[in-house]
Amino acid sequence: xxxxxxxxxxxxxxxxxxxxxxxxxxxxxxxxxxxxxxxxxxxxxxxxxxxxxxxxxxxxxxxxxxxxxxxxxxxxxxxxxxxxxxxxxxxxxxxxxxxxxxxxxxxxxxxxxxxxxxxxxxxxxxxxxxxxxxxxxxxxxxxxxxxxxxxxxxxxxxxxxxxxxxxxxxxxxxxxxxxxxxxxxxxxxxxxxxxxxxxxxxxxxxxxxxxxxxxxxxxxxxxxxxxxxxxxxxxxxxxxxxxxxxxxxxxxxxxxxxxxxxxxxxxxxxxxxxxxxxxxxxxxxxxxxxxxxxxxxxxxxxxxxxxxxxxxxxxxxxxxxxxxxxxxxxxxxxxxxxxxxxxxxxx
Amino acid sequence: xxxxxxxxxxxxxxxxxxxxxxxxxxxxxxxxxxxxxxxxxxxxxxxxxxxxxxxxxxxxxxxxxxxxxxxxxxxxxxxxxxx
Numbered sequence: 001x002x003x004x005x006x007x008x009x010x011x012x013x014x015x016x017x018x019x020x021x022x023x024x025x026x027x028x029x030x031x032x033x034x035x036x037x038x039x040x041x042x043x044x045x046x047x048x049x050x051x052x053x054x055x056x057x058x059x060x061x062x063x064x065x066x067x068x069x070x071x072x073x074x075x076x077x078x079x080x081x082x083x084x085x086x087x088x089x090x091x092x093x094x095x096x097x098x099x100x101x102x103x104x105x106x107x108x109x110x111x112x113x114x115x116x117x118x119x120x121x122x123x124x125x126x127x128x129x130x131x132x133x134x135x136x137x138x139x140x141x142x143x144x145x146x147x148x149x150x151x152x153x154x155x156x157x158x159x160x161x162x163x164x165x166x167x168x169x170x171x172x173x174x175x176x177x178x179x180x181x182x183x184x185x186x187x188x189x190x191x192x193x194x195x196x197x198x199x200x201x202x203x204x205x206x207x208x209x210x211x212x213x214x215x216x217x218x219x220x221x222x223x224x225x226x227x228x229x230x231x232x233x234x235x236x237x238x239x240x241x242x243x244x245x246x247x248x249x250x251x252x253x254x255x256x257x258x259x260x261x262x263x264x265x266x267x268x269x270x271x272x273x274x275x276x277x278x279x280x281x282x283x284x285x286x287x288x289x290x291x292x293x294x295x296x297x298x299x300x301x302x303x304x305x306x307x308x309x310x311x312x313x314x315x316x317x318x319x320x321x322x323x324x325x326x327x328x329x330x331x332x333x334x335x336x337x338x339x340x341x342x343x344x345x346x347x
Numbered sequence: 348x349x350x351x352x353x354x355x356x357x358x359x360x361x362x363x364x365x366x367x368x369x370x371x372x373x374x375x376x377x378x379x380x381x382x383x384x385x386x387x388x389x390x391x392x393x394x395x396x397x398x399x400x401x402x403x404x405x406x407x408x409x410x411x412x413x414x415x416x417x418x419x420x421x422x423x424x425x426x427x428x429x430x
Contacts, residue, residue: 036370065410069392111369192428203378
């Protein structure tokens with residue numbers, strides 16, 4: 001991305017050159033499909049079938065633009081988003097943003113950990129209570145004891161795991177014609193369940209946490225090239241900005257392809273009648289084929305909701321057999337992304 | 348921060364709160380936070396003191412403010428339908 005890195009960028013193979021420009025954007029795209037994101041897509045798929053696939057198309061350019069703006073802020077200012085804000089806006093502005101973000105993020109990590117633990121329980125039979133601290137400490141150790149360069153490389157390769165969702169979607173044999181129509185034709189409903197699912201989908205896609213992460217990671221990327229001070233990192237060449245754009249757009253396209261696939265995987269799996277019988281609480285959603293019959297106050301505590309993750313058990317031997325380990329492994333980059341900036345947030 | 352999240356995660360898990368519902372709610376929470384933070388991002392991205400001549404170009408502004416608008420509408424709809 002700068003003069004130092006130029007020599008090894010000059011490969012004659014355009015694919016190799018392309019892959020080398022990938023990095024923060026791709027990882028951010030993968031982190032966007034974290035357990036809570038995938039679960040939200042699965043919940044949407046269970047409740048509304050393919051009816052919400054259009055959100056993937058609508059959100060793609062928006063999300064790419066936002067992440068690109070954040071990436072540019074990181075590259076140009078040489079600081080993370082919080083750092084740039086701190087230098088130019090009143091303190092309370094930043095603190096308000098950080099407190100909100102912190103609460104949401106702690107809750108998000110907790111939920112993701114619980115989701116991973118559930119997935120691990122269904123895979124190994126070992127109780128999920130054990131897995132939460134195990135995964136937590138694993139991620140903690142990885143974020144504290146590794147260098148950015150090595151960590152980023154792991155993350156880049158881990159993104160490949162997300163293809164498990166793509167494969168399992170094909171194994172699930174969705175109705176392609178319906179899926180295509182619902183992807184291209186937006187549908188809206190003012191039903192409370194529909195709106196909250198919509199907010200959830202948009203929220204995991206255009207996720208505030210990733211704004212900060214994206215900018216910070218671009219800064220880390222520059223630091224790994226030896227630019228230690230803000231002054232050294234300030235500014236960016238056209239070339240750098242072009243690479244950043246390519247990286248971010250690739251990551252976001254990748255992210256939303258996985259999103260569509262994850263959403264269409266869950267639908268047949270969750271709708272199995274067997275599962276509806278096992279957990280009576282899920283019946284209202286399982287048996288309903290339309291948005292309107294979902295209870296109005298769903299998914300809030302007073303209302304019936306799913307007891308466990310939708311992917312396990314419902315489809316033994318089916319798409320789930322790839323989906324589960326895939327989901328588990330795919331959780332790692334997301335969790336790591338969410339916890340990493342604890343180190344580099346305000347730089 | 349991560350330590351707190353681990354404790355919270357273990358706690359919530361032992362409370363037998365459905366992980367799916369937690370994950371779903373955390374997604375909704377993120378969605379509700381997005382609108383105000385999007386405004387911040389757009390302000391920083393258009394701030395000449397920070398970005399110099401690299402402020403957002405027209406496309407980034409159109410898409411960025413659309414995202415902000417959509418998230419705001421979605422948030423308002425959420426409060427309107429759920430509360």
